[in-house]
Amino acid sequence: MQHKYRTRIQGESLQAKIREYEFKILEQVIFPLYFGIVSLFAWGLSLGWMTFNYITATICTIVMLFFIIRSYRKIKKLRWTLDKYRKGLEGERLVGETLNQLSGDTTYVFHDIPGERFNVDHIIVSTRGVYVIETKHFDRNLCHEFFFDGSMVYRLLKNGKRFPCPKLLPQIDGEAQFIRQEIEKRAEIKLPVIKVAILIGSFIHNDGKLNDYWLLNEKAFVKFFKAQKEIYDKTLVNTIANQIREMVKIDVDG
Template sequence: MFSTSFLILLALIIIPILLAMLLVVVIFRRTRRGRRSPLSGNLLRSPGESLRIEIDQISERANDFIFIVLLTCLPPLVVASVLSSVQTNKVPEWQLILDFLFYLALLALVMRRLYQLLKLRANLYLGLDAELAVGQELNHLMAFGCRVFHDFPAEKFNIDHVVVGPAGVFAVETKGRTKPDKGRGSVDATVVYDGQILRFPDWHEQEPLDQARRQADWLQKWLSSAVGTTIPVRPALAIPGWFIERTKPGNVLIFNGKNPNFLARPQGLAGSMTTELQQRVAHQLEQRCRDVAPVAFQKKREGVSFGKR
């Protein structure tokens, strides 16, 4: 059992830390009393909104793990070391060894989980970078009379971008993929699309194409029901940073995020949307996308992870 002096010393280390943290929170809250946000309504979603929320949540969890390590491992070891040097009856070496092994095992478990979180966050950052890059390019389509919505919330998933314009509605899925660095020049940066499969330098993928089709089908059904008339939706897939080599046509539009003007003035696509119908479609999309509360005075930011990455 721990001696009374050990417990007292442990309390002298931990209690000031907790009191200092509590004091900071109290002072911060008092400085914000009697004030509120100047914004009265929700904001539209930005590119990668869901990923940004998930990244924030992972960062908070990672910080929690680091705090656990500092709070549970360091103080007891410091206390044991101090007591061992100042007490007449020193702490037995076997007890110090057991304490050290226990905290070492705890540290290993926490570090393993922390590594997993950091690895997941790095992958999410890649996806966020890709969605931001594509979203910023798509925003240029507004100059051609298009409306662009980002991170459209569907049923347990999100559609990265939705473009509404004279040429129709496009559901744009974005995929961030790292490039191999094997000194093969353009080969390391080219993806071949044969209408069915995406052939990267060292691997093949079909799921992104299937996902783009599923999301376009869902959006078409939802919009047609919401607007009250059939609204065709074309699937598109953006792979930013890659060269796209098309060997055969497919029913999914593939591009690397750059120069998306073809979505505003496509060639060979039947049908067009009247200005009135565009406005009706955009209204339905905006109602669903305008759900981001201003965060300056928000007590707790809540987000949904769709788990689609």
């Protein structure tokens, strides 16, 4: 029987992490609940129904309190990570839906491309170029602002000071290198990759220049993308897109 396949959707890796952390939180709830029931049972038995005594009940209660405190601390930390993943998932889906509107005969959009211990949020393969896109989701109600001087990204604080974001550009560099190498290995084609960071709900001061990196919000990216000239023919685009499609293919019958 011929297997059926689908391509990965936006935020698929984050969704898996969210399920993992939801299960971890559930584990932290179950252990205190279990020892709570044991403690209550032991106290009941210590009243003379069976051979259990107050010492046994006290020990069970201490163990229960230990697990409650331990679980509370772990749940607090897990919830913080879970909220971060949910925020990231929301951002990837928002950008994914925006990028999907660009899809057509000469533009292919792919999501959640898996690498080694990381994933690339989005890729556009188009006659206008190949774009590797990393998304960062910020609350638009807080009016986040960033400054990009060409070599470093800074977050502008309310007091006017700049806080450096040293990890963003190396992250984009690594993802772009990974995709460039995969295209060369799979399609035997060498070509440049445009490195993009979409900072959702933010304003980026970059003097309107897009050189080695594109740092834009989701609305500005669409505008700049559509303004690019077509540099590749459809045959080359189809060849590259077919290879990327193999990277995001999932066997639904497996």
